[in-house]
Amino acid sequence: MHVRRRQFLQSAAALGAAFALPAGAAVPARKESRIELIPSEFKVALDPASPKKTSVWSFNETFPGPVLRFRRGDRAHITVRNQLPQETTVHWHGLRVPNAMDGVPGVTQLPIAAGGRFDYRFDLPDSGTFWYHPHQASFEQVPRGLYGALIVEEDKAPKVDRDEVWVLSDIKLDEQMQQVEDYGRILDFANEGRRGNQLLVNGLVAGPERKIAVRSGERLRLRLINAASARFFKLSLEGHAASIVAWDGQGLATPQPMPADGITLGPGMRVDLILDCMEKPGSRFEVREAGRPKASATVLGVIDYSTQPPVRGKALATSIVVPPNAIPEPNLDKASDHYIMFQGGMRGAPTIGMIDGKPSRIQDIMAKQGLAWTMNYNAQHEHALMHEPLLNLSRGEHVILHMVNETDFIHPMHLHGHFFRLLAVNGIANPQREWRDTVIMGARQTMDVAFVAENPGEWMYHCHILDHAAGGMMGTIVVE
Numbered sequence: 001m002h003v004r005r006r007q008f009l010q011s012a013a014a015l016g017a018a019f020a021l022p023a024g025a026a027v028p029a030r031k032e033s034r035i036e037l038i039p040s041e042f043k044v045a046l047d048p049a050s051p052k053k054t055s056v057w058s059f060n061e062t063f064p065g066p067v068l069r070f071r072r073g074d075r076a077h078i079t080v081r082n083q084l085p086q087e088t089t090v091h092w093h094g095l096r097v098p099n100a101m102d103g104v105p106g107v108t109q110l111p112i113a114a115g116g117r118f119d120y121r122f123d124l125p126d127s128g129t130f131w132y133h134p135h136q137a138s139f140e141q142v143p144r145g146l147y148g149a150l151i152v153e154e155d156k157a158p159k160v161d162r163d164e165v166w167v168l169s170d171i172k173l174d175e176q177m178q179q180v181e182d183y184g185r186i187l188d189f190a191n192e193g194r195r196g197n198q199l200l201v202n203g204l205v206a207g208p209e210r211k212i213a214v215r216s217g218e219r220l221r222l223r224l225i226n227a228a229s230a231r232f233f234k235l236s237l238e239g240h241a242a243s244i245v246a247w248d249g250q251g252l253a254t255p256q257p258m259p260a261d262g263i264t265l266g267p268g269m270r271v272d273l274i275l276d277c278m279e280k281p282g283s284r285f286e287v288r289e290a291g292r293p294k295a296s297a298t299v300l301g302v303i304d305y306s307t308q309p310p311v312r313g314k315a316l317a318t319s320i321v322v323p324p325n326a327i328p329e330p331n332l333d334k335a336s337d338h339y340i341m342f343q344g345g346m347r348g349a350p351t352i353g354m355i356d357g358k359p360s361r362i363q364d365i366m367a368k369q370g371l372a373w374t375m376n377y378n379a380q381h382e383h384a385l386m387h388e389p390l391l392n393l394s395r396g397e398h399v400i401l402h403m404v405n406e407t408d409f410i411h412p413m414h415l416h417g418h419f420f421r422l423l424a425v426n427g428i429a430n431p432q433r434e435w436r437d438t439v440i441m442g443a444r445q446t447m448d449v450a451f452v453a454e455n456p457g458e459w460m461y462h463c464h465i466l467d468h469a470a471g472g473m474m475g476t477i478v479v480e
């Protein structure tokens with residue numbers, strides 16, 4: 001396996017970016033959008049009310065990176081010029097791109113050297129709420145600030161008056177409001193991951209100053225993206241009944257009411273909400289962390305009504321259904337079963353796994369090797385060239401993937417290049433069977449998902465707690 005990949009990477013290097021023609025280029029794209037993304041280090045005011053500036057790594061000197069907007073069917077041509085002091089790549093989380101455009105160093109491309117460039121070109125077959133971030137040392141590069149929203153608009157979007165994007169994240173700051181540069185600690189790899197001590201909404205400190213301006217009577221679409229490297233966000237909306245219309249960018253056939261006790265987004269996940277803002281002009285309502293007493297819950301922002309009279313007296317009656325994308329439907333009757341089991345972590349049963357061909361007790365070698373987790377009894381360094389794939393699937397294969405979490409930890413599991421239907425949790429059927437690209441696998445839980453292995457290549461399958469990914473929860477699934 002690794003020999004073939006080495007050859008591939010060598011030829012990729014020899015040909016430069018020009019080799020990467022899109023798969024399925026038969027349909028002429030509506031329009032090619034050319035964009036430059038320049039990751040670099042610069043200073044920003046996280047709190048506009050404070051004179052202190054914080055050094056971050058982000059794109060195009062905005063933090064988070066710019067919101068990239070496309071229409072479904074467009075072609076993207078994105079040139080990344082790396083001005084960071086490290087190698088990097090950009091991964092387009094949730095986009096079904098050709099494998100060579102997926103932005104995974106050592107697997108789909110060579111890392112972009114400091115000062116180097118890479119051209120990403122791909123079609124956008126799916127509408128939805130997506131995001132982008134590096135896949136190189138992501139446990140460091142993402143929390144430093146390298147992330148941004150990527151929106152692909154539907155041909156027939158539900159009618160709304162406002163479309164807002166909230167990139168949720170956190171940052172670990174010292175008293176000088178500078179980032180604490182303690183990335184890569186085994187204590188974080190083997191536990192809940194490295195969390196920040198300050199919540200951010202669109203790169204600004206969370207709080208009542210983060211306003212979503214609305215006018216009474218308006219219908220609002222709110223796209224939430226969890227770009228934090230380890231934090232789960234559970235949030236609730238005061239005074240409003242919202243509907244979940246999409247998970248991970250994919251519209252639900254039947255929108256679901258947002259649970260009154262809040263909605264949880266694991267790292268990497270997105271949700272689109274639609275709500276009718278029918279309250280009085282001049283009123284305000286908090287968006288806050290749910291699941292804790294009001295007094296101690298962080299206010300992320302507010303829905304802030306203007307004093308203008310209502311635009312309409314009754315909520316819009318038009319449909320809020322986000323039209324589906326054309327994702328091949330897995331046929332469960334003919335699907336093959338595959339299993340991936342997860343073990344490890346600082347707490348819980350001792351774990352024996354294969355490390356460099358030798359059975360070892362994970363808890364004993366953690367500190368030395370930086371590995372804390374196994375998948376199917378293997379602990380591997382992320383993107384290692386010697387990786388054996390977790391699964392080898394044939395192109396067009398219908399797959400039921402049974403995920404068995406034997407750890408005492410929660411893991412948001414993400415598959416590249418594909419969407420899967422969430423069939424069951426702990427053996428209990430999920431009636432919605434919605435599409436996802438990232439799913440929260442609870443501690444000691446099993447989870448069954450199904451998909452058609454349609455996109456050829458070697459795809460990452462990993463925990464989106466980026467410290468866990470670096471600590472062994474990163475593998476690949478080959479489709480050929």
Ligand code: C2O
Pocket residue numbers: 091093133135268414416460462464
């Ligand atoms: Cu959002 Cu492999 O990543």
Ligand code: CU
Pocket residue numbers: 410411412463464465468469473
């Ligand atoms: Cu994890």
